[in-house]
Amino acid sequence: MxxxxxxxxxxxxxxxxxxxxxxxxxxxxxxxxxPGPPDGQRISLDDAxxxxxxxxxxxxxxxxxxxxxxxxxxxxxxxxxxxxxGTSDQTFVVDTDEITVEAAGGDVGNHKxxxxxxxxxxxxxxxxxxxxxxxxxxxxxxxxxVALVQANVMKRSLIEKAFYxxxxxxxxxxxxxxxxxxxxxxxxxxxxxLVVTLxxxxxxxxxxxTYHLALVAPPAA
Amino acid sequence: xxxxxxxLMIAVAGLWLGSATPGLAxxxxxxASNAAASSAPSPATPPPASxxxxxxxxxxxxxxxxxxxxxxxxxxxxxxxxxAPEITKRKWSNASVLFRPIFLADDNLNNVGETxxxxxxxxxxxxxxxxxxxxxxxxxxxARLYIVPTVKRLDQISGMFAWDDLQYVxxxxxxxTDASGAVVLLETVKGEAKGKFGTSxxxxxxxxxxxxxxxxxxxxxxxxxxxxVVAAAPVQASAPTTLNAPS
Numbered sequence: 001m002x003x004x005x006x007x008x009x010x011x012x013x014x015x016x017x018x019x020x021x022x023x024x025x026x027x028x029x030x031x032x033x034x035p036g037p038p039d040g041q042r043i044s045l046d047d048a049x050x051x052x053x054x055x056x057x058x059x060x061x062x063x064x065x066x067x068x069x070x071x072x073x074x075x076x077x078x079x080x081x082x083x084x085x086g087t088s089d090q091t092f093v094v095d096t097d098e099i100t101v102e103a104a105g106g107d108v109g110n111h112k113x114x115x116x117x118x119x120x121x122x123x124x125x126x127x128x129x130x131x132x133x134x135x136x137x138x139x140x141x142x143x144x145x146v147a148l149v150q151a152n153v154m155k156r157s158l159i160e161k162a163f164y165x166x167x168x169x170x171x172x173x174x175x176x177x178x179x180x181x182x183x184x185x186x187x188x189x190x191x192x193x194l195v196v197t198l199x200x201x202x203x204x205x206x207x208x209x210t211y212h213l214a215l216v217a218p219p220a221a
Numbered sequence: 222x223x224x225x226x227x228x229l230m231i232a233v234a235g236l237w238l239g240s241a242t243p244g245l246a247x248x249x250x251x252x253a254s255n256a257a258a259s260s261a262p263s264p265a266t267p268p269p270a271s272x273x274x275x276x277x278x279x280x281x282x283x284x285x286x287x288x289x290x291x292x293x294x295x296x297x298x299x300x301x302x303x304x305a306p307e308i309t310k311r312k313w314s315n316a317s318v319l320f321r322p323i324f325l326a327d328d329n330l331n332n333v334g335e336t337x338x339x340x341x342x343x344x345x346x347x348x349x350x351x352x353x354x355x356x357x358x359x360x361x362x363x364a365r366l367y368i369v370p371t372v373k374r375l376d377q378i379s380g381m382f383a384w385d386d387l388q389y390v391x392x393x394x395x396x397x398t399d400a401s402g403a404v405v406l407l408e409t410v411k412g413e414a415k416g417k418f419g420t421s422x423x424x425x426x427x428x429x430x431x432x433x434x435x436x437x438x439x440x441x442x443x444x445x446x447x448x449x450v451v452a453a454a455p456v457q458a459s460a461p462t463t464l465n466a467p468s
Contacts, residue, residue, distance in 0.1 A: 093404050093406075093407045094407075095407055144381070145381050145385065148380050148381060149380050149385065152378045152379070152380065155378055159374070159390065159392075164373075164392070164394075164409040165394055165407045165408065166407070166408060166409075167405075167406050167407050167408050199404060201403060201406075202403055202405060203401065203403035
């Protein structure tokens with residue numbers, strides 16, 4: 001038996017096992033459900049039984065715990081939004097496509113698609129290049145796969161925790177995350193608000209309600 | 222190269238290139254049809270101010286596909302399902318995620334849009350046998366209920382290797398409007414299927430099974446969501462199993 005050939009096969013087999021275990025280990029760690037911020041940290045607005053609350057998750061540790069990575073470094077701030085319909089007889093429709101962001105200067109933007117946050121698409125390209133160009137360079141492939149798996153964990157958590165359109169009947173609450181672009185250096189979240197419109201249904205004399213929700217609590221007087 | 226080396230390399234390739242068998246790729250989505258099929262806003266293109274924040278508090282809600290006045294009115298008690306052509310046209314690539322962009326000329330596209338069309342039609346007609354399925358928004362004028370599904374996401378999340386996790390996910394938004402155009406239901410359901418990517422020998426069967434499971438779940442949740450609305454007068458639906466469902 002050629003000793004070099006035997007060693008080569010052993011190395012290859014070891015790498016395969018390593019890749020499998022690394023990938024499985026990384027892929028088997030989904031992020032936990034978000035229980036909601038503590039009462040003291042959420043900013044609430046109460047309007048005749050409708051309670052809207054926001055919480056800007058800015059701490060990288062918290063983002064890593066619930067989204068699998070630091071989103072702020074990717075230019076994103078996840079904002080938890082909760083809408084509780086405490087009315088007795090009115091149903092409201094909230095459409096995520098109508099939720100917008102308003103900056104103090106009047107700039108109007110929109111929130112981000114989870115796909116644009118996770119960067120999974122870019123990691124896939126990296127993975128393709130690495131795989132095709134390095135058939136014999138298995139360590140590179142391992143890195144590419146680990147990066148892709150990590151991006152996938154983040155993408156899953158972004159999808160699962162996002163805020164979606166709802167029809168809120170009396171007593172119901174809808175909650176989830178809206179993903180905003182992180183403010184630039186000269187801006188702050190304090191100058192940014194989330195604009196949410198609730199439509200009563202069935203249509204009646206009541207009109208739609210639009211709320212401007214602050215993301216940072218105003219300083220105490 | 223010895224035969225044992227060759228066999229080992231083939232085994233490596235089989236695991237490595239699990240994706241070389243039928244799968245799907247984000248890039249296979251028709252770009253022109255993504256307006257409705259993937260309507261999540263892009264941060265790079267903020268919408269004009271006129272349709273975003275500046276909406277007055279008294280603004281009336283506008284459904285996405287209002288019936289046109291010139292259309293022949295449907296029966297007042299009818300249920301109309303509008304399936305946008307963007308949904309039906311959708312295709313997934315059966316080619317390898319790894320190799321498709323490089324050399325493949327004909328990748329035997331998976332007509333997932335046609336499958337969606339059939340599933341959605343079957344769902345609504347099972348709830349309301351007299352329902353009409355249209356592919357033009359004008360044809361729904363005068364209907365008691367006008368139902369518009371929007372595919373917010375139809376996607377796979379996968380790695381590169383046979384042992385990597387593979388997840389198929391669909392987010393289906395249902396918008397139901399009454400004869401006056403008022404929205405009576407707006408809710409999103411999610412269908413998903415998870416499993417392993419599989420080897421070159423199993424990935425195709427896995428992909429088909431995951432697609433079926435994903436659609437089965439989405440249709441089952443959609444049925445639970447729509448049944449109270451379609452079966453009776455436009456009344457409030459009971460809490461369905463939805464994405465981040467209201468509690």
